Amino acid sequence: MEANSFAASKTVAGIDIYYEYYQHPASRDTIVLIHGFLSSLFSFRHLVPLLKEDYSVISVDLPPFGKSGKRTSYEYSYKNLARTLTELMDGLNISTYTVIGHSMGGQIALNILRHFPGKASKAVLLCSSGYLKPAGRALMLSSRLPLFHLYVKYHLGRSGVEKNLRNVVHDHSLIDDEMREGYLAPFMDNGIFKGLTRMIRDREGDLPQEALRQIQTPCLLIWGEHDKVVPLSVGKRLARDLPQANLIVLEDTGHLVPEERPEEVASHIRKFIGEPLQQTNR
Template identity: 65%
Template sequence: MNRSIFKDSRNINGIDVYYEYYRNEQPKETIVLLHGFLSSTFSFRRLIPLLNEDFNVISVDLPPFGKSGKSYSFIYSYKNIAQTVISLLESLDISKVTVIGHSMGGQISLKIVSLRPDLAQKAILLCSSAYLKRSKLPLILSSYIPYFHLYVKLWLIRSGVRYNLQQVVYDHSLIDEEMMYGYMKPFLEEDIFKALTRMIRDREGDLHSTALKKIETPCLLIWGEHDKVVPLTVGKRLTNELKNSKLVVLKNAGHLLPEERPEEVHQHIKEFIFN
């Protein structure tokens, strides 16, 4: 079976968007992977080879994360990020996809489905964020303080990579040096903290229940039983409000499902797409 890997950046909506395109010449199905907050395409490293056996796979670094641009002038609202992903796919001449989003990427996936149901014909939400409000006004106003990005940097340093991974992974034995470096690497650049400061003021609230109930796109929700970041109760509520959805709960799993349970996630994805 012929496969090829293409890694590149394209300037979309005024910012460089890094993506990895894993082509499989046989299938017509294309999957788009969208990672979570403070993450990158690295979080799908165990899932991509499995998906590429049956699908074309495009994994995107959502601005300002990973290898994508970290412009201070870009608007980091979920709507604008979703529109940027849509424009990237259009630039690649891709007209139909299944979008898979983890955590924050799940909310952006829902934005894409809401904006372009003709493009994203199915959605798979892995521990998707939902029902988050916009940042409170004092925090938004604080983001305008000169050098506020240094406070953002200090907060991330204090929490630490290992501690953050322990919050998202149920089985802590999975945390090794490769994983820690992979999640730390994007934050070795100073510009990311300035971009995150901008994101604090740009990020709107998650899709309201009214908007969720209007989505007719088939959605598969996969959740970790012990998710500490986005609890299972959120997944159950989201399933009730998405009219054409199904919830699958993985036992003894946390928030970072693509790292923890790639084989099971892959199997549920295949069954959902092919059925």
């Protein structure tokens, strides 16, 4: 059955949130996709067509990325981003859902589970960020300089989209012009650099071990064997600290698992949503 799809922007918590909604005509399950740092919902372009066959799917641009707002008055902490997403779902009258987060998006998903229990019934963490500390004092102080956002722009420009893609994709033959342009597009709006500067100050660090151990929501962890950004060791540690977690490792795969292995990821998600969790890591 064909999903009814539309794109929209909704003001939530004082900032515009852009999202794409694929409403399944029969399924009662909804999936919420949260992308990673320096990315956008473009990173789920291969996964969405597979998931919308069986579920309603909402893919969101996190502020200040993609087509969402970039206001410097917004608080870009993980907890507030998590709150903003739960308020978006409340506004769409979606009471419960499976949250799927890639990289930094995984950490925001964990913040939803920790700070807003009951909103997400399950979570899938794709190479999720974990155990990172807040920015150092010197960087936080520097971020308050009037033109610091220009330094952020210069720093990101030096690394370049090609170098970044080669770092996150294991099979470099997958990198083509469509991928380059898709990951570059969010940075054509200069407002993003001011938003990123504010994020440096607001990012409170990843959830500590003691907070993770209080999360009782079933979690599926999917990791790339050759992840250079968030090493597999982080996934193994998260699997130990989360009370109800299973870890799946994809061979010959890097950090960008939704791009490299969409069919395998979708298959594991279907099994996870459709079946109760059978194993815990204790």
